[in-house]
Amino acid sequence: xxxxxxxxxxxxxxxxxxxxxxxxxxxxxxxxxxxxxxxxxxxxxxxxxxxxxxxxxxxxxxxxxxxxxxxxxxxxxxxxxxxxxxxxxxxxxxxxxxxxxxxxx
Numbered sequence: 001x002x003x004x005x006x007x008x009x010x011x012x013x014x015x016x017x018x019x020x021x022x023x024x025x026x027x028x029x030x031x032x033x034x035x036x037x038x039x040x041x042x043x044x045x046x047x048x049x050x051x052x053x054x055x056x057x058x059x060x061x062x063x064x065x066x067x068x069x070x071x072x073x074x075x076x077x078x079x080x081x082x083x084x085x086x087x088x089x090x091x092x093x094x095x096x097x098x099x100x101x102x103x104x105x
Contacts, residue, residue, distance in 0.1 A: 008042035
């Protein structure tokens with residue numbers, strides 16, 4: 001069974017090999033940044049992706065996915081979608097879409 005920590009480690013290996021990308025923290029959570037801006041994070045048993053448009057809609061439609069509320073105080077972030085580890089087969093596509101979205105901004 002997939003878990004968020006292992007799946008996040010795979011993305012670190014993939015994306016941190018690319019120039020301009022580093023691992024770091026955002027709101028005290030592990031994240032990967034492109035040009036200093038976070039595009040994917042790991043929180044509890046989910047990976048969290050900054051998305052827009054069709055990718056955002058498709059990510060939210062996945063079972064168990066929800067807008068990310070890092071504070072847990074009912075203030076979800078509109079562009080960030082938390083996707084549970086059980087949907088790990090979607091992580092590579094979502095991470096690439098998130099990377100492209102944030103890198104372009």
